[in-house]
Amino acid sequence: MSRIVFFISEAFRALRRSAAPSIAAIVTIVVTTMLLGVLIPVLHASESKTQDVREQIGLRVFLFQDASPDEIKKLEGQIENIGHVESADFISKKEAVKILEGRVSGDLQKSIGELHGNPLPPSFNIKLDDPDNINAVRNDLEPAGQSGKPEPISPIIEEVNDARQESNQIRQVTGAVKVVLGVIAVLLLVASLLLVANTIRLSIYARRREVEVMRLVGATNWFIRWPFMIEGVLVGLAGAMIAVGILILGKVTIVDPLAESFALVDNFSTVGFAPLVIVLIASAVLVSALGSGFTLRRFLRI
Amino acid sequence: MALLGTSRRRDRAGAKPRRRGGRERAPSSDHRPPIVELREATVVYPGGHVGLERVSLEVERGEFAFVVGPTGCGKSTLIKTLIREVDAASGKVLIAGRDIQRISSSKVPLLRRRVGTVFQDFKLLPNRNVYDNVAYALQVIGEPRSEIRRKVPEILRLVGLQAKIHNYPDQLSGGEQQRVSIARAFVNHPPLLLADEPTGNLDPVTSIGIMQLLYRINRTGTTVLVVTHDRDLVDKMRRRVIALEEGRLVRDQASGLYHEESTSEFAMRMRAEMGVGDEGHTNGDPAT
Secondary structure, eight states: OHHHHHHHHHHHHHHHHTHHHHHHHHHHHHHHHHHHHHHHHHHHHHHHHHHHHHHTOEEEEEEOTTOOHHHHHHHHHHHHHSTTEEEEEEEOHHHHHHHHHHHOOTHHHHHHHTSSSOOOOOEEEEEESSGGGHHHHHHHHSOBOTTSSBOOSSTTEEEEEOOHHHHHHHHHHHHHHHHHHHHHHHHHHHHHHHHHHHHHHHHHHTTHHHHHHHHHTTOOHHHHHHHHHHHHHHHHHHHHHHHHHHHHHHIIIIIHHHHHHOHHHHHSOOOOHHHHHHHHHHHHHHHHHHHHHHHHHGGGOO | OHHHHHHHHHHHHHSOOOOOOSSOOOOOSSOOOOSEEEEEEEEEOTTSOEEEEEEEEEEOTTOEEEEEOSTTSSHHHHHHHHTTSSOOSEEEEEETTEEGGGSOGGGHHHHHHHEEEEOTTOOOOTTSOHHHHHHHHHHTTTOOHHHHHHHHHHHHHHTTOGGGTTOOGGGSOHHHHHHHHHHHHHTTOOSEEEEESTTTTSOHHHHHHHHHHHHHHHHTTOEEEEEOOOHHHHHHHTOEEEEEETTEEEEEEOOTTOOOOOHHHHHHHHHHHHTOOOOSOOOOSOOO
16 A cells, blocks of 8 residues: 555656656646547547448338239348348338439429329338348349249339449448548557657656666566556546547637537537547547556666 | 674674784684685686686675785786676686675676775765765665765765765766766765775875775774775785785785774874875864
């Protein structure tokens, strides 16, 4: 117990007596934590937007105009039983018109009203669990018949539309975006770690003589290491707290007002602020403390 | 550990330090092994430089011995070997009968707590004051705070630094820093005290003060081994001299002029022989 008190007081003594390296370490941690605090939500939002786009890839199954409700019901059951199908939404003729009206405007919208009857077919909108399974689902909807030509699983299916061209492009682009985002995230993490590790190295290197003397006076490695690690915890905590303070300030003054006036910003589904803050503080403390402990190893071999 | 040292100190305080040469040894009443024993010890530095070459020697408990020789002769290597700062390539290095080459590296700190070491460059912790520097040696062995509060001022009185207890190392003179270093090495009352060029950076007057202090420590029963290249000082001390040259032991002899004297007699004689005046701050008679 008295030993713990001793280690903590040693850590505070080190912070007090070698203020310059400690401040450098704290500043580094503030900068990297802020960087991560801003970029993690941005990356996450981009990633989830990409995912949204991918999820819109689906199949449209157009039915014949004269399909009866019973047949439609039966087909819905069949479709939902196909593997990889997440959901199948039925869109009636009326709904199709509404959707069309929502998409067009002006003269075109008027002309829809002038149509005699409703030319739009009823259809199913099939959502997939993963856009990459689109071909498998399509094959299940239209398995190859005896002649080798695809034959729909139901007589009421007029056409299965998978917008092959577009969906393939979307898949490629979003796939590339995902990879790029991943690479950026990894680079960012590595850069932050190296930056913090380097600063810690410098601050310990400045005190390597001291460590040597402690060894020569008969201190065990852990006796020397604990104060350094507690110091690392304190430095990490201080740095992360300052960074989080700035992030909260930024959120309240910049992001929140924007989110109120622009639905767009609000729509981004991103990581919650509280979990983000907790993760940032915890990792800053962990990296700083472990970094101190590991760096010290080199000087404990005397 | 400290207890062991203390009891040994009491043993010795009454007994007369043995009068002996390197080879002709008076029959000993206690059968404890010599405090330092090297058997054909060889130290080779990375790069091939030979620090010690087949050196064999023994230092008995309670002795005061000098290790002399020109720069690069292996004097400091000897000290470093004794606290396992460097490893012997072959041969044996025994401290109190224990082969220190065979203790695991995690036990090395325990060895260093039993061997006080004084360095030429003092090796004080720069961001601690005098009190905390000395206290550190007690903190590493887990001494309770009440003991530290008692022992540190006591040892600082012994080295004559009670007035500078709150000063930081950069506020002290070289001689004062060396006294702190000695206080730190001796505060545990280790059975063996090694001093690597303790007067190397100091003027003659201050050097005598330091030697007087080491002599006083020796008279409490602690074995003192002093490495120096100051032949003049060694000649005047009239103690056992171990001479090294290029890593080899070339001479090991006791001074025929040796005689028992008190610390103050010792200091007076030294000053007279070296032709320097009173140091200014005498520490009076030995406290122990």
